[in-house]
Amino acid sequence: MADSNETEIIVAAAALFVSLIALLATLLQCLQQYFASARGFSQCNEKVMGGWHKTKTRKFRLEDLRFETEVEIPVIFVCPPTNDKGAVDGKIQLLDGTPQSLAYTWTEDYQKKDRKERIRTSDNERASWTILLSAIQSMEIESQMWHRRQFDYFSSSQPPQTAFRQHGLPSEPPSLAESHTLAVAVQKKRMSWDTMPASITRPYATTTMCHLLEIIAAMGIYWKEFNRTNDRYRAEGNGFMVLGERVAELGLAFTFQVNGLSRFEKNRVIPVDEVKELCFGWVPTIFRSTQDKRRLEVPVDLRDLSTVLVATSSEIAETLQLIGCNHTSVATFMAPGRRVSHLFPISFEIALETFKDLCLQEPNDAERTQVVVDRLSDHVSEILRHQGDDSIATLLRFRALHVALDDADELLTGRSKLSRRTPQEDEPPGLSLETPKQQRRRKTVQTVLRFHIQEVIRQMNLGDDRSRSTSPVPCASTTMDDVDAAGPDERQEKLMQLYYHHVRRVVVRKAAKADAQEASLDAEQNVTHDDIWCTLVFRMICWLMLHDFNKLDVQVPKSELLGSRMPVYVA
Incomplete structure (x- = not known):
């Protein structure tokens, strides 16, 4: 009897143990099902998101009896370094390459990787x-490092820092906050995986169409395909590739890939606010009013010279009409097979002669009381004084060029540098508020620019039959054919000979005749049409000395996307 009871106890204990195991397994399976109900949790891992995977959490939804996955994703946008208004609530972090920024965004410093690691493309x-x-x-890191190496601020082989101060030059590189007016910023946004379309398997970053295009332009990436009809987008350059297409239930999604080494040294796009317009083909001119640029809007139409559009041939033709060019010049420009460039396209000539100065540091103002020819001569002498390759000569040459541009702008607008850069109260977008004398000056500049562009287009398309020329001015001793036949070292000189000895005479004569009929040139201003023409060409030369241009950066039609807040996604 006792043995039977013991056997029953053992059997019961074994059954209880098995039942407990089964119950535990059932509970674990139930928990696993609940945790597995957090759709997308496994996709938010370190291999996919890097350090951002630390932000993923499970949130229990009692009404659905399941878990929900939440994760932080970046909201990327472009703004000035002083901006305090973000796209969403929360901290705004500039992507400036500082340790704080690297830690906040969990981004790796590529400078610490070797050559192979930096171009590794196996992390699909x-x-x-x-x-x-x-x-x-x-x-930002490479740019700052190059800036220091280029000017050798801290190299013992160069003049000591006191030498920089003796010339009124900065003794250390300017910081991003001090000199840049355009920077990329990021904010963190909490996102639920429940809102993710079924076709998306990785968390994405959000931005807007205009901000993405601005970032791509700032990084030296150029569009090869921009088909808005079929939603096919491809950009390449500087070791990167960007591909975009429309994703069902989401919208436009872009992928960013590395396909080679990148450089952000002397080839870097200047980080100034004007890039936000230039990358869409809009060129702000010296006649533009100073205004709040945080919300750029596309003008309904081009009605004045505050902004010109030079993105496509049809838009350049519209700009020529805005300047006042005659139908013959516009038709010649638009005709198939006609020549529209010499050393650079005619659109560059318009932009270089009227574009606002892009200056990261404000040069010192100086009193200027000389007549125009003396002022230009003084600037030429000052620029030629600093032709060395050492740090001090380079900085002094840049400063002299910026001062020359400021002086040229003052002559062309009739406004001092301070008044041009100080916004007036309630000043509307478009042309700056002008006095009658300044308005007459602008019209005179427009007249000279109009005849200059007309004559340059005519000279480029004269052909072999010189007898067709309707100009009473004798045939130029130097022609565009001579410019084409000259070697690389002589082409610039030949072009300037053609400009000065022929184009200048035609332009000055025609502009003087046109303004005499309208009486738009004020005799009290002591500025002649010859002065204005020389100043425009001088301004163009200063721009060419200051900036390099990449021939691969070909503008594609997208001018109407300026300021577009259409949401797009980076996969």
Whole structure:
């Protein structure tokens, strides 16, 4: 009897143990099902998001009896370094390459990687926006390092820092906050995976169409395909590739890839606010009013010279009409097979002669009381004084060029540098508020510019039959054919000979005749049409000395996307 009871106890204990195991397994399976109900949790791992995976959490939804996945994603936008208004609530972090910025965005410093690691493309599982954030950080780091190396601020082989101060030059490189007016910033936004379309398997970053285009332009990436009809987008350059297409239930999604080494040294796009317009083909001119640029709007139509459009041939033709060029010049420009460039396209000539100065540091103002020819002569002498390759000569040459541009702008607008850069109260977008004398000066400049562009287009398309020329001015001793036949070292000189000895005479004569009929040139201003023409060409030369231009950066039609807040996504 006792043995039977013991056997029953053992059997019961074994059954209880098995039942407990089964109950535990059932509970674990139930928990696993609940945790597995957090859709997308496994996709938010370190291999996909890098350090951003630390922000993922499970949130229990009692009404659905399941878990929900939440994760922080970046909201990327472009703004001035002083901006305090973000796209969403929360902290705004500039991508400036500082340790604080690298830590906040969990981005790696590419400078610490070797050559092979920096161009490694085997991390296919990585979300491409993490690569984009790292590339932007690397852009700022490389740029700052190059800036210091280029001018050897801290090299013992160069003149000591006291030598810089003796010439009124900065003894250390300007910081991003001090000199840049355009920077890339990021904010963190909490996102639920429940809102993710079924076709998306990785978390994405959000931005807007205009901000994405501005970032791509700032990184030296150029559009090869921009088909808005079929939603096919492709950009390449500087070691990067960007691909875009429309994704069902989401919208436009872009991927950012590394396909080679990148450089952010002397080839870097100047980080100034005007880039936000230039990358869409809009060129702000010296006649533009100073205004709040945080919300750029596309003008309904081109009605004045505050902004010109030079993106496509049809838009350049519209700009020529705005300047006042005659139908013959516009038709010649638009006709197939006609020549529209010499050393550079005619659109560049318009932009270089009227574009606002892009200056990261404000040069010192000086009193200017000389007549125009003396002022220009003094600027030429000052620029030629600093032709060395050492740090001090380079900085002094840049400063002299910027001072020359400021002086040229003052002559062309009739406004001092301070008044041009100080916004007036309630000043509307478009042309700056002008006095009657300044208005007459602007009209005179427009007249000279109009006849200059007309004559340059005519000279480029004269052909072999010189007898067709309707100009009473004798045939130029130097022609565009001579410019084409000259070697690379002589072409610039030949072009200037043609400009000065022929184009100038035609333009001055025609402009003087046109303004005499309208009486738009004020005799009290002591500025002649010859002065204005020389100043425009001098301004163009200063621009060419200050800036390099990449021939691969060909503008594609997208001018109407300026300021577009259409949401797009970076996969």
